Amino acid sequence: MLEKTFQPAEIEPRIANEWNKAEAFQAGSAKAPGRGAAGRGAAGRGAAGRGAAGRGAAAASGNGEPFCVVIPPPNVTGSLHLGHALNNTLQDVYVRFERMRGKDVLWQPGTDHAGIATQMVVERQLAAAKLPGRREMGRDAFVEKVWAWKAESGGTIVNQLKRLGCSCDWSRERFTMDPGLSAAVVKVFVELHGRGLIYKDKRLVNWDPKFQTAISDLEVVAEEKRGSIVWADGDAEKPFDVEALRKALARDPSGHMYHFRYPLSADPSRFVVVATTRPETMLGDSAVAVHPTDERYTGLVGQTVQLPLVGRDIPIVADEYSDPEKGTGAVKITPAHDFNDFEVGKRHGLAQINILDAQGKLNGEVPEAYRGLDRFEARVRVVADLHALGLLAKIEPTTHTVPHGDRSGVVIEPWLTDQWYCNAGELAKEAIRAVEDGRTEFVPKNWEKTYFEWMHNIQPWCISRQLWWGHQIPAWYGPDGQVFVAAAEADATAAATAHYGKPTPLTRDPDVLDTWFSAALWPFSTLGWPDETPELARYYPTALLVTGRDIIFFWVARMMMMGLAFRGEVPFKKVAIHGLVLDEKGQKMSKSKGNVEDPLGLMDEYGADALRFTMAALSTQGRDIRFSKQRVEGYRNFATKLWNAARFAEMNECVRAKDFDPAGVQDPLNRWIAGETERAAREVTDALEAHRTNHAAIAVYEFIWGTFCDWYLELVKSHLMGDDEAVKNETRATVAWTLDQCLKLLHPFMPFITEELWAHMVEYGVARDDLLCRSTWPVFEGLADAKIDAEVGFVVALVSEVRSVRQEMNISAGTKVPLVFVAAEASVRDRATRHEETISRLARLEGITFAKTAPKEAAVLVVGETTAAIPLKGLIDFDAEKKRLEKEIASAEADIAKMDAKLDNPNFMARAKPEAIEESQARKAELLGQVKRLSAAAKRLG
């Protein structure tokens, strides 16, 4: 017996365990479905239709078409957040759906080593435990610590994904730093280097002074800043105060424009005024640039200025980069600390003076007084010292964007270093073509534009990181700096020996690769590459990638490039893009804002099923979703509803019948629900095929709650409680069958409760030989019948109408009323008689009678062509009934007016589709009939 109360938190872990024991999700092990009652019920006569036969046959042979999804690997030491919940729910919906459709499904799981993020966590732990930092303990010891942390916490996220119900093939779990995947990384690096697509270069990079590593453009986030300091030279009201400046800048280090006077070398009493938002960089200036056509400065080009504080003479150069409209038209050039200035410097052969060290402190290139200062302290000092020299013209607030590290949060410095780059522009060419020609398709399609936009403007990808946790770059250096790139040290050594003509000691490049480098190989490295494994042959290209819009550049684009470069085929045929999970107010969730909802807490409170359903139902076509706990609660209620429906079935001994054929049932109500089931199954299937999980989820919801529970189960209560054993037995079997279809259709969204209810029914019917998750997806044909729909539709409409009248007339719920059909045609009499018991029960009638004319003193209701009346006799008051009738008449007349507007329009008659015209005419006729009858009823009331 099912428990009276539905307790997801108890059921779900147990079910997860059963799946695990049964190894239910292992790829390539598709069992032959269709044995036993359940499979045959679904297959029945229905499975033949809609092209499902082929798939069905494949499934039956256990040899379905491959369907592979690779998981976006979460950080190995991470913990589940709502973004994961959304992403993995959607994947699991598709995966379970396709598995039930008989495909050979591989959902490939695994985790990412997440270079910076993980190293950061471990460093923080060391600091918290007051242990020596990584530099003190050395590389090997530190990396060992990280592995230890991975061993300790690495299972967390995987267990959380299992808790969510993810049906990955967990036997195939991979990690980006597994030996095989690491070998793939090395091979790709070496080959791309060999092809000249990976190279080393000295240029400006985005340097993160906190982590002391280079980062890629994508890892830099621009933050808008506006300062508040207003000061001008000679401003008597606001004397310059160094202490005040220091305090203000401590709060607000960015957002100010500073104007400096640079004295001309030839005549120090004359100045060129330059403006900057980063005063400290002036210590590394090597020129001042003006526009060649700027008449204000034509005489000065070729002269030099004395760089204040430093004393260097630097040239005034003419360069188109300078914009006469901006600032003073003269711009200071700091080639080693600004991306634009770097280019100007190259054009004019200017010195690249690097004034910062790795931590963002000033180095030996600056005058002694500034050495060792932090960049922001140096900013204060430079401004103050220039003021002391009378060379500070003004400070004003300005709005500008300041680059920050997305992980560290600190201000990024353009810094001159040697780094490894990948020529993404070259690799992008084929990746662009593959989307243009549809080899890979984005869903929704508009994200392709975003992809193209970025790919067409792609910059060299800086792939080296000055970290210790990650794939160390397979490059070795000789004593003279000669580089040897090789798959193994022995190969590098051999190459060096050949190069130098004698054995030569080498040092390995200490840097590691960007985490996204190994992630880019994920769709084939997880399948065994560089080995040509059977999995690789079978599952690559993968069928579908499901991922958030925020990592299209980071990951999707790079997988496209690498997949094409190394497999010659796209990594996935479709990319389903979803949005981000925001809080109820539409803000990003973040720990600092305190608006983070913990999915684990939600699962404990409402069940993983409810959380999953919420995610699937809210996810609409790549748009961000606002998360609401209320929604989860609502879908928990839905699960409870289903639970109780199953209890009802159980109480009424609705057991599955062997060889039940939904096409063979006789009773109209049973035939009707079979047709409704076919319709629902088709709707859900179509929606899932179109990657509209929200539609699919809502269609299941409406079918189960609105159609199955609210109508069908209520309608057949008379059968189940009646004496006609044949009808009763057929109904029991139909209830059981329909419930099975509900469980199947809901399974991808709510796998736990459906699996539980499925298994539970075993003791009442034919024993199951398989889990629901491996059963067949419902596909039916020919169960719907227009005549049956009309008949049951009439019952439904009649009951609704009587209920409505009762409520509006304030007839108490307990009062049973008579219902009189007026001048009913034979077909109506027939229907009303056949369903009298059911109608009476649901509409709370004392009985149904027939009359030629409407009784006096009666409320009248109109259902389609039928008129019926509830005699008043002290039940209702005339005024209320009159008002009600008038309201209905008015409503009908408004609709008639709309129809007339169309039908009287010659253009409509001439140009509209014939069906549209017919429909409008029919509708008008029906409305006219209603008005007539309602008016007659109103008249009788006086």
Next chain:
RNA sequence: GGGCGCUUAGCUCAGUGGUAGAGCACUACCUUGACAUGGUAGGGGUCAUAGGUUCGAACCCUAUAGCGCCCACCA
């Protein structure tokens, strides 16, 4: 500066050419033999604005306003 998206019921959102929808919230009634985590009924919208296309526009086009996101730039 470039690109993308959004604006529909109190709230969150579906709806892409033919009678405006859902969930939640709200109101009234209901311990009806699965379910009060429930049932029944009901109120509530000139579909941002202005033009245009069309027999017909929430839907297609143009413009405007507001909001959001992404990319680039920032002396």
